[in-house]
Amino acid sequence: MKKKKVMPVLLAAAMTVGMFAGCGSNDAGTAGGSTQGAQGTQAADKSSGDGSVYYLNFKPEADEQWQILASEYTKETGVPVTVLTAASGEYEKTLKSEMAKTDAPTLFQVNGPVGLASWKDYCYDLSGADVTGQLTSEDFALKDGDQTLGIGYVIESYGIIYNKALLEKAGYTAADITNFASLKKVAEDITARKDELGFSAFTSAGMDGSSDWRFKTHLANLPIYYEYKADGIDNTDAIKGTYLDNYRQIWDLYINNATCDPKLLSTKTGDDAVAEFATEEAVFYQNGTWAYNDVKDLGDDNLGLLPIYIGVDGEENQGICTGTENYWCVNKNAAPEDIQATLDFMNWCVTSETGVNAMCKDMGFVIPFKSNLDSENVLVNAANDYLDAGKTPVTWNFTTMPSEEWKNGVGSALTAYAADQSDANWDAVKKAFVEGWATEAAAAK
Amino acid sequence: MKWKRRLSWVGTGLFTILGIAYIAPILIVLMNSFKKKVYINKEPFTMPAGKTYAGWDNYLAAINKYQLLSAVGWTVFITIGSVLVILICTSMCAWYITRVQTKFTKTLYFLCVFSMVVPFQMVMFTLSLIADRTGLNTPWGIIIIYLGFGAGLAVFMFCGFVKGIPIEIEEAAMIDGCTPVRTFFNVVLPIMKPTYISVGILETMWIWNDFLLPYLVLDLNKYKTISIIIQYMKGSYGRVDMGAIMAALIMAVIPVIIFYLCCQKHIIKGVAAGAVKG
Amino acid sequence: MKRYMPLFVLPTLCAFILGFILPFIMGVGLSFCKFTTVTDAKFVGFSNYIKALQDTVFRHSFWYTALFTVVSLLVINVIAFALAMALTQKMRGTNIFRTIFFMPNLIGGIVLGYIWQLIFNGILAKYSTALALNEWYGFWGLIILVSWQQIGYMMIIYIAGLQAIPGDVLEAAQIDGATGWQRLWKVTVPMMMPSITICSFLSVTNGFKLFDQNLSLTAGEPGKMSEMMALNIYNTFYGRTGWEGVGQAKAVLFFILVVIIGVLQLRATRSKEVQQ
Numbered sequence: 001m002k003k004k005k006v007m008p009v010l011l012a013a014a015m016t017v018g019m020f021a022g023c024g025s026n027d028a029g030t031a032g033g034s035t036q037g038a039q040g041t042q043a044a045d046k047s048s049g050d051g052s053v054y055y056l057n058f059k060p061e062a063d064e065q066w067q068i069l070a071s072e073y074t075k076e077t078g079v080p081v082t083v084l085t086a087a088s089g090e091y092e093k094t095l096k097s098e099m100a101k102t103d104a105p106t107l108f109q110v111n112g113p114v115g116l117a118s119w120k121d122y123c124y125d126l127s128g129a130d131v132t133g134q135l136t137s138e139d140f141a142l143k144d145g146d147q148t149l150g151i152g153y154v155i156e157s158y159g160i161i162y163n164k165a166l167l168e169k170a171g172y173t174a175a176d177i178t179n180f181a182s183l184k185k186v187a188e189d190i191t192a193r194k195d196e197l198g199f200s201a202f203t204s205a206g207m208d209g210s211s212d213w214r215f216k217t218h219l220a221n222l223p224i225y226y227e228y229k230a231d232g233i234d235n236t237d238a239i240k241g242t243y244l245d246n247y248r249q250i251w252d253l254y255i256n257n258a259t260c261d262p263k264l265l266s267t268k269t270g271d272d273a274v275a276e277f278a279t280e281e282a283v284f285y286q287n288g289t290w291a292y293n294d295v296k297d298l299g300d301d302n303l304g305l306l307p308i309y310i311g312v313d314g315e316e317n318q319g320i321c322t323g324t325e326n327y328w329c330v331n332k333n334a335a336p337e338d339i340q341a342t343l344d345f346m347n348w349c350v351t352s353e354t355g356v357n358a359m360c361k362d363m364g365f366v367i368p369f370k371s372n373l374d375s376e377n378v379l380v381n382a383a384n385d386y387l388d389a390g391k392t393p394v395t396w397n398f399t400t401m402p403s404e405e406w407k408n409g410v411g412s413a414l415t416a417y418a419a420d421q422s423d424a425n426w427d428a429v430k431k432a433f434v435e436g437w438a439t440e441a442a443a444a445k
Numbered sequence: 446m447k448w449k450r451r452l453s454w455v456g457t458g459l460f461t462i463l464g465i466a467y468i469a470p471i472l473i474v475l476m477n478s479f480k481k482k483v484y485i486n487k488e489p490f491t492m493p494a495g496k497t498y499a500g501w502d503n504y505l506a507a508i509n510k511y512q513l514l515s516a517v518g519w520t521v522f523i524t525i526g527s528v529l530v531i532l533i534c535t536s537m538c539a540w541y542i543t544r545v546q547t548k549f550t551k552t553l554y555f556l557c558v559f560s561m562v563v564p565f566q567m568v569m570f571t572l573s574l575i576a577d578r579t580g581l582n583t584p585w586g587i588i589i590i591y592l593g594f595g596a597g598l599a600v601f602m603f604c605g606f607v608k609g610i611p612i613e614i615e616e617a618a619m620i621d622g623c624t625p626v627r628t629f630f631n632v633v634l635p636i637m638k639p640t641y642i643s644v645g646i647l648e649t650m651w652i653w654n655d656f657l658l659p660y661l662v663l664d665l666n667k668y669k670t671i672s673i674i675i676q677y678m679k680g681s682y683g684r685v686d687m688g689a690i691m692a693a694l695i696m697a698v699i700p701v702i703i704f705y706l707c708c709q710k711h712i713i714k715g716v717a718a719g720a721v722k723g
Numbered sequence: 724m725k726r727y728m729p730l731f732v733l734p735t736l737c738a739f740i741l742g743f744i745l746p747f748i749m750g751v752g753l754s755f756c757k758f759t760t761v762t763d764a765k766f767v768g769f770s771n772y773i774k775a776l777q778d779t780v781f782r783h784s785f786w787y788t789a790l791f792t793v794v795s796l797l798v799i800n801v802i803a804f805a806l807a808m809a810l811t812q813k814m815r816g817t818n819i820f821r822t823i824f825f826m827p828n829l830i831g832g833i834v835l836g837y838i839w840q841l842i843f844n845g846i847l848a849k850y851s852t853a854l855a856l857n858e859w860y861g862f863w864g865l866i867i868l869v870s871w872q873q874i875g876y877m878m879i880i881y882i883a884g885l886q887a888i889p890g891d892v893l894e895a896a897q898i899d900g901a902t903g904w905q906r907l908w909k910v911t912v913p914m915m916m917p918s919i920t921i922c923s924f925l926s927v928t929n930g931f932k933l934f935d936q937n938l939s940l941t942a943g944e945p946g947k948m949s950e951m952m953a954l955n956i957y958n959t960f961y962g963r964t965g966w967e968g969v970g971q972a973k974a975v976l977f978f979i980l981v982v983i984i985g986v987l988q989l990r991a992t993r994s995k996e997v998q999q
Contacts, residue, residue: 054666084666087677093961097661100570100760101577118964121763207855209942210685266855266944267486267844269685275483333762405963412946419856432946444965457815464823470871474838489845534735541731553736560743562985564932566956567978568746570971571753575746593742596735625727654831656935657957672833676939679837691841694834701829709822716825716876717883 051341053081056098056105058091058326061290062363069358073348079341092404095119099331106334106342110150111325112399113235116142117444123149124332124339131346131369140368142327150327153350154365157322157383157393158218158288160306163298166199166283174304180246180311184253190283191257201257203282206268207415214270214286215251216411220433221321221398222310223247228397235400237441241434246310248426255418258282262418288321289379292364296378305382307391319386323396324368402440409436471698478503478695482688503688504696510686511674513693517700520670523584524653527591531599531648532641534592539603540633544612554604560597565657568594573661582664590662591652599644606640607633643715653701671697754971759964771972780947781973784955785980791862791951792930795869799926800919803874807881821882825875836939839868843940854941861941861949868936873929877922884918885911920989927988931981952977 057066063085070081084105086094091109098105099122110116116123126132126141127148135141135151142150160183167173170190177183187201194200205215223243228234230242255262259276274294277285285295286308295303307318330342349355350369359365360373366380375381387393401407409432417425477485479500480493493499507513542550576582576590610633618628634641656672663669669677675697678690705712754771758764775781806824810817827835840854843864847853854860888911896906912919934953937943943950943958950958956977960970 082666092964096759096961096964096967097573100574101582101664102580103577103664118759121759208685209679261851263851263856264848264853266853267848269486269687271685271687272483272486403963409946412944415855416945419852453812453814456809456812460809460814460816460820464820467823467871468826470827470838470842473842477841485841486844489841534738537731538735541728545725545728550732553732553739556739556744560739560747562928562982563743563747563978564953564974564981565934566953566960566974568743568750569957569974570960570967571746571749572742574749575741579741581741589738590742592735593738593740596739596743600735626730629731650829654829654834654935656831656833656938672831672935675833675837679939690837694837697834698830702826705826705829706822709825713821713825713879716879 051335051337051339052079053107053338053342053345054103054105055081055083055107055345056091056095056109057083057085058109058111059290059363060085060087061293062365065358065362068362069349069355072354072358073345076354077344077348079345081345104331104334106331106338107346108329108331110142110327110329112142112327112396114400114402114444116144116149116327116329119329120144120149122329122331122333124330124334125149126151126330129343129347131343131350134347134350134369134371136368136370136372140324150329152324152326152368153328153346154326154359154363155322155324155368156289156326156366157305157320157380158286159308159320159383161277161285161287161291161295161379162304162306163277163280163283164302164304166280170197170283174306177306177309178316180249180309180315183306183309184249187253187257187284199280200259200276200282201284202254202259203273203276203285204258204260204268205251205254205265205286205418206270206273207265207411207418208267208269211268211270211273212411212415213407215254215414216407217398217401218288218321219250219286219308220247220401220407220410221396222250222308222394224397224400225321225394226310226312234397237402237438239434239437241430243310243312244430244433246312247433248429250308250310251414251417252421254286255421262421265418266415289364289366289377289383292377292379300378303378303382305379307386307394317391319391319393320383321394321396322383322387323399325396325399402437402444405443406432406436406440474691474694474698478688478691480688480691482686485687485691499688503692506686507678507689507692507696511678511689511693512669513671513674513696516669516671516674517696519584519668520653520672521700523587523591523659523670524649526584527588527595527652528645528648530588530592531595532645535596535599535644536603536634536637536641537629538596539600540607540629542600543604543607544615554600557597557600560594561601565594569657569661572658576662582662584663584668587659587662590658591648594658595648595651599648602644602647603637603640606637610636639715639718642711643718646712646715750971751975754968754975756971757965757968759967767968771968772976774966774969775972775976778959778969778973780950781952781955781959783948784950784952787858787862787949788931788933788951791865791933792927795866795930796923796926798866798870799873799877800922802870803877803922804881804915806874806878807885810878811882811885821875821879824878827872828876830872832933832935833939835868835872836936839864839871840940855944858945858948861944864940865933865936865949868940869929869933872936873926877926880918880922881915884915888914924985924988928981928985931984952980 055066055070057063063083066083066085070083073079073081084094084098095105095108099108108119110119125147127146132141132148132151140152140155141148142152162174164174170186170193172186177186190197190199190201206212207215223241223246224239226243226246227240228236255265259282260268273285273287274291276282277295278297280298284306305320307315307320309315309318328346330339330346332339334342349359350367351371356367356371356373359367361376364375364377364380366372366375410429413425413429413432417429473489476492477489480497481499482503484493484497488497491497542554572590572594576586580586581589614636615628615632618632619625623631654672655670656676659670660673660676663673665673671693675690675693678693679685753764755766755768756764757767757771810820830838843854843860847860852860854864892914893906893910896910901909932953933951934957937949937951937954938957941949943954947955947958952973956970956973959966959973
């Protein structure tokens with residue numbers, strides 16, 4: 001009889017255990033709590049042993065190349081490297097849910113001082129790390145006090161990419177465009193002769209999530225840049241919007257001289273713009289050096305890069321927008337061996353031949369490290385030409401935008417304005433820009 | 446009598462039109478899945494022809510570039526596994542807590558009913574955290590999560606049914622010397638068959654289509670379900686491949702439709718029965 | 724029998740604790756904390772709730788969701804009821820029609836959202852506009868979407884209810900001289916109250932908890948104006964750094980709201996049910 005009593009208990013135990021079996025295997029290297037004493041003290045050159053690397057990549061366009069590079073590193077050293085790429089516009093969400101996990105990313109990115117503010121409790125101090133020593137300039141280190149919490153790993157430039165052959169067909173060359181007035185003249189002339197020429201001035205300024213960052217972030221950088229410059233500051237809690245009329249001018253120009261009706265922009269995707277540019281439906285395409293792989297089929301001789309002019313005095317001397325919003329940070333809560341493995345991996349990426357080749361050639365990056373190679377990316381070289389010609393590059397001030405929330409607010413207002421270009425709708429953009437900035441800056445405190 | 450028959454034909458005709466209109470959205474997506482991606486947003490209502498026709502390219506892109514097949518596989522695995530586990534575990538649980546009335550079982554029943562109304566957002570973060578800490582972030586582990594989060598509805602429905610089974614049958618079996626285990630599997634389970642179908646269908650529909658729970662719980666580096674892949678395709682990689690999305694939508698819908706057409710009688714009966722009991 | 728408790732109850736109980744009870748308790752606890760990833764949670768009292776209630780977008784999402792729920796409740800149930808009446812008449816092909824109308828119900832929210840997004844944007848483009856430009860396009864889009872999805876389901880429940888009405892009751896009414904309209908309102912509808920209770924309960928909870936369809940069809944555009952409560956909570960939680968606690972507090976408020984509405988609504992319709 002006793003046997004009978006035990007049976008059900010055993011059965012139940014077996015069932016329960018069976019259910020949990022095979023699920024509880026990854027307890028090694030638990031993340032919870034901060035890793036004591038790891039701060040600042042480099043674990044010397046101790047080989048990474050059993051550590052592993054988990055990189056949460058921000059750049060979707062380089063996803064494939066990172067996956068390849070990761071497997072090469074694993075082949076070479078035996079250290080497992082996982083790369084996960086967040087969907088565009090979803091980095092913050094993905095980072096947050098991934099960081100809460102046991103196997104949290106060991107290597108992640110912040111976009112600058114604002115991003116760092118929310119993640120600095122998770123950032124390992126990189127001062128003294130080998131990879132930090134490879135930086136060509138201190139400017140690319142993201143600091144908090146005397147700690148180096150992030151290092152920029154790619155310098156990028158953006159402007160208006162143009163198709164030389166089409167521009168010539170319309171009767172112009174890049175030399176004709178030196179400021180906003182001349183850009184406007186050329187664009188409007190092309191629009192006027194659109195049917196005859198068979199192409200438009202601008203690609204669609206799509207406001208779908210895959211493309212809207214080109215305008216709510218990158219284009220919005222220009223009015224911010226000029227305001228900061230005029231006020232002699234490099235950050236603020238209260239933007240005044242001094243140059244918002246210029247922002248409106250350039251936005252009007254983009255949307256009213258494009259391949260599609262401005263009312264349709266909300267559904268246009270990044271792919272649509274690429275397709276229009278690649279099939280020679282438009283001359284101008286606002287994007288950056290990272291887009292080179294998408295457009296290179298047009299031929300290197302055929303591609304050029306123009307500064308984005310918005311109609312500010314003295315802009316003839318303005319160059320391309322150059323900077324970085326990609327800073328590597330190491331998760332300080334990761335297991336010490338994983339931190340070491342991550343540091344080794346970063347260093348390998350920017351010093352070994354395979355790593356440097358992958359970053360400079362395959363991904364087409366300009367890297368702020370000593371090993372940087374001459375670029376094969378025409379757009380990068382075009383950006384450098386402006387530097388050599390003595391033009392002032394526009395810095396990337398959008399890293400000081402107070403939050404994603406702010407960008408989304410501006411983006412939505414821009415979309416609404418594009419559909420109905422009334423002053424009231426522009427006031428909504430202004431409101432999102434100025435008041436939204438103040439609210440979001442206050443909320444972040 | 447004659448006009449009545451004629452009226453019935455008019456009704457049939459009317460409903461045929463309505464029926465076609467009803468499935469039109471799926472047909473439109475099917476049509477677009479054979480269109481080159483740049484033309485999908487531009488001309489969603491024209492047939493693909495000539496230069497807009499893409500053949501199977503979109504399907505190949507969805508399968509090769511976005512690993513859609515493995516997502517279909519994982520979705521099937523998670524759905525079937527979870528539904529089986531839910532059916533067995535919760536029916537046993539429901540039978541026990543209806544037959545043995547103690548404070549404990551009453552509390553448990555109340556908690557199950559309570560859990561039915563709790564929106565997922567309430568537990569989304571903490572649940573994904575627990576799943577991660579206990580290593581349940583795999584397709585095997587998520588079955589347990591589904592059992593836990595889906596237990597409420599299932600237990601509630603099974604309890605409703607068990608209450609209607611005359612206890613005499615079970616007592617007779619017990620007197621014949623059956624253990625509760627044998628009584629359950631040999632006597633109770635066959636009687637409950639219709640309820641199994643009802644609950645099974647409800648849970649299948651939920652789990653197959655679920656997005657947020659697997660998105661937050663699963664280790665996305667290794668496993669994705671169909672819903673996750675589609676959401677990814679829409680936002681990911683800086684570009685939107687409308688063609689591949691259309692193909693993925695069709696591939697998400699087709700298994701369901703086949704499954705449905707195969708056992709639609711059971712499904713419709715199951716839904717009706719389940720609702721009346723609930 | 725009691726000694727078999729572990730076998731029968733334990734597996735479900737363990738999973739239930741892990742998958743519901745623990746997360747629920749932790750969720751309530753975290754709504755009083757400021758945190759990024761839980762390990763750094765700090766108790767902050769009610770400040771999350773205050774912030775949540777001050778959030779105008781959240782308040783907007785509440786009214787938007789409430790309106791959506793009421794409209795979808797009416798649209799879905801009226802059409803489903805009418806279809807059920809029609810498809811229980813003597814007519815050729817009723818089974819095929821039932822099959823067709825039920826089918827969209829099996830398609831998931833994310834998939835549905837993208838199917839309809841293509842169609843709505845295709846149609847709206849002809850009028851030079853788009854879903855993301857007007858919160859009411861999104862609103863009616865969602866109504867059409869959920870109607871398409873849920874009408875078939877509710878219809879099946881109503882058909883089951885209709886078939887359960889004994890034929891002699893209706894016959895008796897007809898003999899007593901009741902018109903078709905009177906028979907519908909005085910006999911059929913009262914007899915159908917149990918089905919109506921279930922269907923309206925389901926559409927109200929579905930409406931309030933709607934998430935996948937909202938995310939994929941409009942994603943809250945324009946400017947969060949078509950964001951319903953569930954999506955607002957998700958976006959607050961994962962989209963805004965520093966607002967995790969507020970998101971959790973919103974979720975608690977949302978949960979309380981769903982419970983209150985569920986209870987009220989069950990009371991209201993139950994009281995109208997005919998005692999059988």
